[in-house]
Amino acid sequence: MEREEDETFTSSQCLICNTTQNHPKLIGMIVLFLIATIIIYGASGKLAIKSPFSEKIHPHTIAKDSYYNISRSPIRGFDVVLSYYAENVPFVARFIDYLRNVSTLQRLKPFIIVYNKNSNINNTYLKHALKADHVQQLPNVGREGGTYLYHILENYNTLANHTLFSQAGIEGITSTGLENWFSNRLEKQFNSNVGYMPLVSDKWMALYDCGINPNNNMLRLAELWALIEQTLCPPDKQAVSGN
Numbered sequence: 092m093e094r095e096e097d098e099t100f101t102s103s104q105c106l107i108c109n110t111t112q113n114h115p116k117l118i119g120m121i122v123l124f125l126i127a128t129i130i131i132y133g134a135s136g137k138l139a140i141k142s143p144f145s146e147k148i149h150p151h152t153i154a155k156d157s158y159y160n161i162s163r164s165p166i167r168g169f170d171v172v173l174s175y176y177a178e179n180v181p182f183v184a185r186f187i188d189y190l191r192n193v194s195t196l197q198r199l200k201p202f203i204i205v206y207n208k209n210s211n212i213n214n215t216y217l218k219h220a221l222k223a224d225h226v227q228q229l230p231n232v233g234r235e236g237g238t239y240l241y242h243i244l245e246n247y248n249t250l251a252n253h254t255l256f257s258q259a260g261i262e263g264i265t266s267t268g269l270e271n272w273f274s275n276r277l278e279k280q281f282n283s284n285v286g287y288m289p290l291v292s293d294k295w296m297a298l299y300d301c302g303i304n305p306n307n308n309m310l311r312l313a314e315l316w317a318l319i320e321q322t323l324c325p326p327d328k329q330a331v332s333g334n
Contacts, residue, residue, distance in 0.1 A: 105257040105290040107281065110170075110243070110250035161204065161225050161246060168199035170251035174238035175217070176208050176231065178260035184221050186261060189269050193277045202251065205259070206238045253285065263292070289330070298328040 301324035
């Protein structure tokens with residue numbers, strides 16, 4: 092089967108979303124992410140036409156875990172959603188452990204959800220090794236954006252107050268903890284009022300004024316803002332992250 096998940100540790104795929112307010116806006120952002128991915132990978136010839144989450148093609152991946160139905164669980168304060176393919180398990184376990192020990196997240200009791208897109212990795216083993224709260228198999232289609240969208244749609248009415256979406260392999264951790272820019276965003280910038288926060292290094296951030304930037308204009312930004320927010324671009328600048 093053609094591999095679609097990306098092993099590259101790209102911090103720009105890590106973000107926090109307020110997932111209890113403005114669901115359509117959140118889905119809009121994920122859909123735009125997927126459209127961009129389709130365009131990029133279609134142009135490069137890497138995108139194979141498949142039917143995502145097709146029970147006929149992947150009959151063994153659709154059933155929910157019988158011991159825990161996440162879609163019927165009470166609404167939680169903070170979820171961590173990881174898209175896993177073949178990342179180094181001890182590395183991922185360390186990442187999860189660091190997140191659990193961030194002071195601003197500890198009081199919210201982070202709930203760790205891992206979507207396993209590798210049929211050769213046993214879910215029970217992965218759950219035990221990562222000390223995750225929930226591990227679920229998904230077909231290996233749609234890359235990490237497909238994983239995030241699946242989680243939102245399947246748990247639409249019981250999404251956590253905030254959800255951190257990330258690839259399982261991520262930049263920003265060391266053998267001793269999170270790098271300064273990563274911990275600074277979680278410790279000092281995250282709070283209950285956060286609607287959307289990209290967890291990336293400053294080198295991946297740029298400021299735009301409704302699509303205008305001295306180095307690289309993004310003229311569609313104003314249209315995307317209007318589509319998602321249903322308003323014109325605000326007079327202050329917008330931070331944009333990418334890789």
